[in-house]
Amino acid sequence: MSDQKSLAKELVEAGVIFGQRRSSWNPKMKPYIYATKNGVSIIDIKETIKGLLLAKKFITKVVASGKDVCFVGTKRQARGAVEQYCTECKMPYVTERWLGGTLTNFRTIRERLRRLEELERLGETGSIKNYSKKMESQLAREEKKIFRNLNGLRTMGKLPGALVVIDTTRELNALLEAKTLGIPTICLIDTDGNPDLADIPVPANDDSMRSIDIVIRELCAAALAGRGERSGAAPEEMGAAVVASGELDAPGGQRPVRRSSRSQFRSDSGRSASSDSPAAAPAAAPSATTGA
16 A cells, blocks of 8 residues: 555656646546646546556566567657666567557568568678678668667567557557557556547556656566566476477477367368268168169
């Protein structure tokens, strides 16, 4: 309880409760507004604490299950905090422009990341010097562009288990893609935002660097705790999972046969068809047909 009180005090001192002017508010945010003072909406700190604690619990559960949480904060006030804390907890993040199709066309994003690795290898091995000056300059610009836009997504080998978004109005494309794929969203929403876009809304001032810093810090701490639970699995369970995946040999010395679900379906359907075929009928059936 004392931790919640200290957190609430820290949030209030950081200016989390100050929303947008009354003239630009979203009526859907009315349940999260405590009062209006001097034309400025005051956010209910109880709703902020409630949403933040719920988001932390959910993130810990998602990360502990083996999935990652992607943080999206492209506005200037959020870039520093998102990059710092996500790097510490090893979670993917986006701090530059959200590229359309980052989630819905994730295969192309992975291809661009592989291209970035190729360009970096050219620079590390010195092979880039074999190209002309013009081509070398083009490759350097390409590497810089891909690195700026996609560097934070390098650790994301698959679609994330949840999406944390700063400012729903600015990151609308990211929220729509997550909704299309059924990915849960946790949103830091100001009084001019739309809470319907978030599965777990955290009402707070999304223009204050201090308030964003505190919220991202708490959410990344929850992700770090979930990662600790993930790595705390028993060695026997981890070994069984590796053997089941086919990466190591089974205890008997034979590598388990890896079959796709499609090939397994074919073999199962083939066995069922053979069991129902006329060839599997009793030997009296052909003789009866011959006699007829």
